[in-house]
Amino acid sequence: MKKLFLILLSLAMITTILLVPAEEVIKIGGIGVLTGPNATYGLAVKNGADLYIEELNNAGGIDGKKVEVIWVDSQGDPAVGQQAYYRLVENDEVVAILGAVLTGVTNAVADAAVEDGIPMVSPSSTAYEVTTGRPNVFRTCFIDPFQSVMIARYMKSKNYKNVAALYDTGDDYSTGLYETFVDECGKLGLNIIATEAAAFEDVDFKAQLTNIKNANPEALFLPYYGAPAAHILKQADEIGLNVPFIGADGISSITDSISDTSLLTNVIYSDHYNYDAAGEVALQFLKGYEEKYGEPPTVAFSATAYDTALVLTEAIKIAGTTDFAAVVDAVKNIEVEGVTGVITFDDHNDPIKSAFFTTFDADGNKIFLERVDP
Amino acid sequence: MAKNKTKSYTINSFALIITFIFAYALISAGKINNYYSSMLISVLIAIIMTVSLNLTTGLLGQLCLGHAGFMSVGAYTAGIITKSLPDMPFGLSLTIALMAGGLIAALFGFLIGMPALRLKGDYLAIITLGFGEIIRVVIQNLTITGGPAGLTRIPRMSRALAESPKESAAIQFAIVYWIMVIVVTSIFTLGRSRHGRAIISIRENEVAAEATGIPTTYYKLLAFTFAAFFAGIAGGLHAHQIGMLTPKYFDFNKSIEYLVMVVLGGMGSITGSIISATVLVTLPELLRDFAAWRMVIYSLTLVLMMIFRPSGLMGTKEFSLTATVDELEALCHRVFKRKERKPKLPFKPHYDVWEDQPVLETINLGIQFGGLVAAENININLKDNEIVGLIGPNGAGKTTVFNLLTGVYEPTQGDIILLGNSIKGRSTHEITNNGIARTFQNIRLFKSMTVLENIKVAFHTRMRYSPLSGIIRSDEYASEEHGIDIRARELLRVFDMEDVADDNADSLPYGLQRKLEICRALASNPKVLLLDEPAAGMNATETQELMDTIKRIRTRFSVAILLIEHDMKLVMGICERIYVLNYGHIIAEGTANEIANNQDVITAYLGMAQEDKEDRALC
Amino acid sequence: MSLFINQLINGVHVGSIYALIALGYTMVYGIIRLINFAHGDILMVGAYTVVVAIGTLGLSPLAAILISIVICTLFGILIEKIAYKPLRNSPKISSLITAIGVSMLLQNIALLVFTPTPKPYPVPLSVEPLNIGGIQVSFMTVLTFGVSIAIMLALQAFVTASKAGKSMRAVSEDVKAALLMGINTDNTITLTFAIGCALAGVGSALFCLAYPSVSPTMGSLPGVKAFIAAVLGGIGVIPGAMLGGFLLGIAESFTKAYISSQLSDAVVYGILIVVLLFKPSGLLGKSVREKV
Numbered sequence A: 001m002k003k004l005f006l007i008l009l010s011l012a013m014i015t016t017i018l019l020v021p022a023e024e025v026i027k028i029g030g031i032g033v034l035t036g037p038n039a040t041y042g043l044a045v046k047n048g049a050d051l052y053i054e055e056l057n058n059a060g061g062i063d064g065k066k067v068e069v070i071w072v073d074s075q076g077d078p079a080v081g082q083q084a085y086y087r088l089v090e091n092d093e094v095v096a097i098l099g100a101v102l103t104g105v106t107n108a109v110a111d112a113a114v115e116d117g118i119p120m121v122s123p124s125s126t127a128y129e130v131t132t133g134r135p136n137v138f139r140t141c142f143i144d145p146f147q148s149v150m151i152a153r154y155m156k157s158k159n160y161k162n163v164a165a166l167y168d169t170g171d172d173y174s175t176g177l178y179e180t181f182v183d184e185c186g187k188l189g190l191n192i193i194a195t196e197a198a199a200f201e202d203v204d205f206k207a208q209l210t211n212i213k214n215a216n217p218e219a220l221f222l223p224y225y226g227a228p229a230a231h232i233l234k235q236a237d238e239i240g241l242n243v244p245f246i247g248a249d250g251i252s253s254i255t256d257s258i259s260d261t262s263l264l265t266n267v268i269y270s271d272h273y274n275y276d277a278a279g280e281v282a283l284q285f286l287k288g289y290e291e292k293y294g295e296p297p298t299v300a301f302s303a304t305a306y307d308t309a310l311v312l313t314e315a316i317k318i319a320g321t322t323d324f325a326a327v328v329d330a331v332k333n334i335e336v337e338g339v340t341g342v343i344t345f346d347d348h349n350d351p352i353k354s355a356f357f358t359t360f361d362a363d364g365n366k367i368f369l370e371r372v373d374p
Numbered sequence B: 001m002a003k004n005k006t007k008s009y010t011i012n013s014f015a016l017i018i019t020f021i022f023a024y025a026l027i028s029a030g031k032i033n034n035y036y037s038s039m040l041i042s043v044l045i046a047i048i049m050t051v052s053l054n055l056t057t058g059l060l061g062q063l064c065l066g067h068a069g070f071m072s073v074g075a076y077t078a079g080i081i082t083k084s085l086p087d088m089p090f091g092l093s094l095t096i097a098l099m100a101g102g103l104i105a106a107l108f109g110f111l112i113g114m115p116a117l118r119l120k121g122d123y124l125a126i127i128t129l130g131f132g133e134i135i136r137v138v139i140q141n142l143t144i145t146g147g148p149a150g151l152t153r154i155p156r157m158s159r160a161l162a163e164s165p166k167e168s169a170a171i172q173f174a175i176v177y178w179i180m181v182i183v184v185t186s187i188f189t190l191g192r193s194r195h196g197r198a199i200i201s202i203r204e205n206e207v208a209a210e211a212t213g214i215p216t217t218y219y220k221l222l223a224f225t226f227a228a229f230f231a232g233i234a235g236g237l238h239a240h241q242i243g244m245l246t247p248k249y250f251d252f253n254k255s256i257e258y259l260v261m262v263v264l265g266g267m268g269s270i271t272g273s274i275i276s277a278t279v280l281v282t283l284p285e286l287l288r289d290f291a292a293w294r295m296v297i298y299s300l301t302l303v304l305m306m307i308f309r310p311s312g313l314m315g316t317k318e319f320s321l322t323a324t325v326d327e328l329e330a331l332c333h334r335v336f337k338r339k340e341r342k343p344k345l346p347f348k349p350h351y352d353v354w355e356d357q358p359v360l361e362t363i364n365l366g367i368q369f370g371g372l373v374a375a376e377n378i379n380i381n382l383k384d385n386e387i388v389g390l391i392g393p394n395g396a397g398k399t400t401v402f403n404l405l406t407g408v409y410e411p412t413q414g415d416i417i418l419l420g421n422s423i424k425g426r427s428t429h430e431i432t433n434n435g436i437a438r439t440f441q442n443i444r445l446f447k448s449m450t451v452l453e454n455i456k457v458a459f460h461t462r463m464r465y466s467p468l469s470g471i472i473r474s475d476e477y478a479s480e481e482h483g484i485d486i487r488a489r490e491l492l493r494v495f496d497m498e499d500v501a502d503d504n505a506d507s508l509p510y511g512l513q514r515k516l517e518i519c520r521a522l523a524s525n526p527k528v529l530l531l532d533e534p535a536a537g538m539n540a541t542e543t544q545e546l547m548d549t550i551k552r553i554r555t556r557f558s559v560a561i562l563l564i565e566h567d568m569k570l571v572m573g574i575c576e577r578i579y580v581l582n583y584g585h586i587i588a589e590g591t592a593n594e595i596a597n598n599q600d601v602i603t604a605y606l607g608m609a610q611e612d613k614e615d616r617a618l619c
Numbered sequence C: 001m002s003l004f005i006n007q008l009i010n011g012v013h014v015g016s017i018y019a020l021i022a023l024g025y026t027m028v029y030g031i032i033r034l035i036n037f038a039h040g041d042i043l044m045v046g047a048y049t050v051v052v053a054i055g056t057l058g059l060s061p062l063a064a065i066l067i068s069i070v071i072c073t074l075f076g077i078l079i080e081k082i083a084y085k086p087l088r089n090s091p092k093i094s095s096l097i098t099a100i101g102v103s104m105l106l107q108n109i110a111l112l113v114f115t116p117t118p119k120p121y122p123v124p125l126s127v128e129p130l131n132i133g134g135i136q137v138s139f140m141t142v143l144t145f146g147v148s149i150a151i152m153l154a155l156q157a158f159v160t161a162s163k164a165g166k167s168m169r170a171v172s173e174d175v176k177a178a179l180l181m182g183i184n185t186d187n188t189i190t191l192t193f194a195i196g197c198a199l200a201g202v203g204s205a206l207f208c209l210a211y212p213s214v215s216p217t218m219g220s221l222p223g224v225k226a227f228i229a230a231v232l233g234g235i236g237v238i239p240g241a242m243l244g245g246f247l248l249g250i251a252e253s254f255t256k257a258y259i260s261s262q263l264s265d266a267v268v269y270g271i272l273i274v275v276l277l278f279k280p281s282g283l284l285g286k287s288v289r290e291k292v
Helices: A002-019 A039-058 A078-091 A103-116 A144-157 A172-188 A206-215 A226-239 A249-257 A261-266 A280-293 A301-319 A324-332 B002-028 B034-059 B067-084 B090-117 B121-141 B165-191 B194-204 B206-211 B216-242 B252-265 B270-308 B321-336 B398-405 B428-434 B451-458 B467-472 B475-494 B510-523 B540-557 B568-574 B592-596 B599-606 B611-618 C002-032 C039-055 C061-087 C092-114 C139-161 C163-173 C175-180 C185-210 C220-233 C238-259 C264-278
Strands: A025-032 A066-073 A096-099 A120-122 A137-139 A162-168 A191-198 A219-222 A245-247 A267-271 A336-338 A341-343 A355-360 A366-372 B360-369 B372-378 B387-391 B413-418 B436-438 B528-532 B560-564 B577-582 B585-590 C130-132 C135-137
Touching (some): A025 A078, A078 B034, A078 B216, A103 A120, A120 A301, A144 A219, A144 A267, A144 A366, A172 A191, A219 A226, A267 A366, A280 A301, A301 A336, B067 B216, B067 B252, B121 B252, B165 B467, B194 B216, B206 B216, B270 C061, B270 C092, B360 B398, B372 B413, B387 B540, B387 B568, B398 B436, B398 B560, B436 B510, B451 B475, B451 B510, B467 B475, B510 B528, B540 B568, B577 B592, C039 C061, C039 C185, C139 C238, C175 C185, C220 C238
Parallel strands (some): A162 A191, B387 B577, B528 B560
Antiparallel strands (some): A267 A355, B360 B372, B577 B585
16 A cells, blocks of 8 residues: 555656656756744845846846746755755756855855856855855855954054954854954054953853953954844943944844844944945845835845846856856856946955945934945 | 574665665766765764664663764864875775774763763753763864864765766765664664673663673763764764864754654664654755745654654664574574584682681671661671571661662671672672672562563673674674573573563563562572562462572572561571561571560560560561 | 952843743752753743734733733643643653754744744833942842842742642652642642743743843753753752852853853853762752662
8 A cells, every 4th residue: 555655656756747848947046044043144145136036037037048046945054055055956957056145054065066066156155265266156245354354444444442352152254253353453453452252142241241341442343143243232231331333244134133223323334235325236126125025125145145146147148058167257257236336256256345334323224334445 | 483584684684785786876877866865875874873872862771962062073083184184095084084083982972971970860961961062162162173164175975085976976875874884783783782781771770780780880881982983983974975064063953853863763773763864864855845844844743753652663672673683693604604603601600608607797787878877787697508587677777788788888887798708898780790689679670671681681790702792793792692591591491481581571470570580680690699578569379489489599599598578477487597677776686486586576566565466476 | 359240240140040940940840850941942932922912912011021921821831731741651751852842843933933033122121220339230130130039939938838839849759649649740730830931931021121132042042051050059949940040140150251251151061060970969959869
């Protein structure tokens, strides 16, 4: 009985596969963390990329062929991400990879992608090492060293002499930013008078903040994501630590999780783009996003993902084929205007981009401060 | 029976080899693509992890919440080694890396096993959880491990093993497959050797295991170390499958994931572990399209599964793999030796008994628990082949005396002399091996083991073969196991229990369970046998039978017997001498008649006594 | 010196919250020897209840918090009845795995319903910090400390003096014997769960007032920490949970302040291990000798 059932099942599966008509579609594989606690970032990426693809398809696709992004969830787990990659490449026969979102997963996926030479562009993995020695792996976000260098320079330009840093030891993003920040401060002659760290997922920072307050710095470098940063701001307020909190792009999602938005006026961070300083594409993106999803994007990764989809499809268009090597070549030499500015790639496959320093008003609206070019 | 065994062996071994050849051919031909082959590798690694965790959690019965910690130690060690040996041929550096990963993980397992000496149950679980987290935090803060960003660009087996990717993938499969087979068979054979019996007996009843002569501490450490070793190897394989490691990957949830696999499969069932690891690794892949619902379905299934099948898929049962191993071994011997090995019978310990000296003697023995004096100035002695009773009202301290004699409690005063040597301060298993065996008031059998296995545990220390011999089933293993099989069956025959030899101990009726416990105690070939209320719960006929048995034991096994009993008919009927204990003191000593007429004894039992009452009460 | 006192205050604040959650852990463990892994997630249930009550239903903060405590209690009873009760006579590890399953289930349902994006806890509480001799003590710290001490005392009194409390102790000593003495063990166990989860509800409110961000996995970390606190103090002992909570909070705070904020978790686990090695049943736990 069981055997019979199995046979029927496999027959059914085979017929389904055979019956599906083959349509000319260009398939791109999307890998991102779509479930679990980090899904905020993965879903932002998915939304941004899907938006561009929809616009592209409405405009006729690539030479009349529709483009489809097949999304596979990495669960934020490098091993699962790699498995997702194989599924996309081997079973779905995608021609390019859009992703992954978290650096750890991107590293694991890139390891496999390098072997196949498939074009791969990550919208959000900011760790420097991700594209090193991987000729077919690109990204559309800026890199951590760039951000922290810019932040250190920004601090210097404000004439701060003594600053402090608080970072997350369990998070590669946070430690990566912290390490390059320390290097740059050394070069610029900024004193880091207090360094504190916390464990991943910790919510109590009072002990560290008390130490920092005790050292009396002029500003605090805070390479954190939004949710923990919200805790930090509140607790800093409680213990009476009142200095500028200077963070990187990850902190942009803080508006989702803070209850007292008046605390945000102390926050300054470097973002991938800002509407106030943005070009036409950005305004179009914003409008399209609000129409499609009913709310403005909170995480900048939906913008970089939009750009990633743009870069990949544009490269396929330029190459005129989906041959891996040709597309990689086209990406390498691309020059397009995206939401986050004009995108071109350097020798390290990183985009040459500007950082947009941003702060908030007491209602949590983003306010553009200044643009810093590399 | 034998025919059945041969059949299942043939099927299983062929299944193993054919599966391998089939999969290998398909992978190297590219028919199984990278997606399926990498899933296959993940399954195989999960099997190694689950089966090795089953050694500590299933067989040893100690809850371990830090298994992923061992895996991470192995993974990082192996990854760092291959990364730092880029010039060496990958096959060689991988071998070194895997071994080193396993050994370093084993070292950690040993260190973490140490607290197992002191802690039990949930507290041990917490310690393992704590160690797992410490390992993770430390890895996160080291430079050599790449910190939180992890160790990247580790050579991947799917590429580095051969020029052509397909061939490399196929070799990767071969390596992981055979390592899995070796690990699973090792744990399986280990589990069925004297060492495995010792480990399982700890799970079943730690006190009884110790009293049967098992060095429980040693075996806890052994199990932890072996499990960690295999987890380390699995970690090494994982590192070279994915090519990168992050500390977050090996967190508490990963340990839980493997624990779930063990419990769902059935604690102690290796087959169950294999099935559940396979299902739980592939299922999420198949459920991918349900994305967000996947985890809800998974956790719901977990809860329902536990409610409706709390002992897991397989319980402690095994698939016919048992037969496979036995028959594979028999085949090997047929092919290579062609000669029946001679069974090596367990040696009979020689006890040096001096005619005029007691075999067991206590001198002013006593113990205090805090301020409470449970026993004081106990002076008793047993001559060779004597049956002595130890009686007294409830709470008099009789069992305490037994616990002192067997090292369960360490005396705070006095001394115990066994055959002329002091055994004070020795551990229970040492005392058992020196010649004192006991039974328990509340029966302590190794319940889920068979009657025969219960007996075999007691032969443990009179066998010599090492864990390794047990795993590879050397000649030494075979002849010694054959030897104790003969002896154990002989013993059962003496007690008319041969027909229940293969029944589970807990399926026996009460009277037989008592008998089995005595039988197990005798299997360790003691000079002194301590029986704690052997007749408790027996009816008159059974008690009568028991009296005969005890007398028979004394002559046949040449032991001195000290027994605690409330049944005065039994005590008066067979004891040559009787000690009476009250409030932790010996209040009388003498023959049955003397005791029955001793005024102190009567007072102790009845309070104020009258002449005619006492006779009825005591006789 | 003022730094030292400030860090001590920080430790006491965190410790009070750990202690409060640990009380629930300890009660449940004490009575059925089950590590209730889902206990931390009850915290999350409470927090989302407040979010929904205020955000969607528009209730006042106080009403929302009271409702959340009731919902937590109901969840506790429900989980006990559905998931743990059928397993009362099964091997302990099956119950443990069930608890893990329930914890995962709650988290994943919350992920589906509320999305992973953390939400702000909608109860603003801004009271000026108290200034005592140059040392700032936030109102929250005082409140949390006061509430947890009061609850512990009430609980201790309840368990030692009331009839229901005595039944609880009886059941935790020996379920079968308690049953024979005419105690309704099922109800007693349910009552224990209800109280434990109500405490988690209170803990949830205090936790969220201090750390006002609500996410589906918010309960797991405080859950694990509170569990460690319970073990440290001697699991099953009410004052032990309190002591363990405060010790853990203060130890964490001092480790971060004076030893290494990077390795604070490792140090905390290290302390736990050392304590258990010397006092295998925790600081206030009774060492139970197995009757041979």
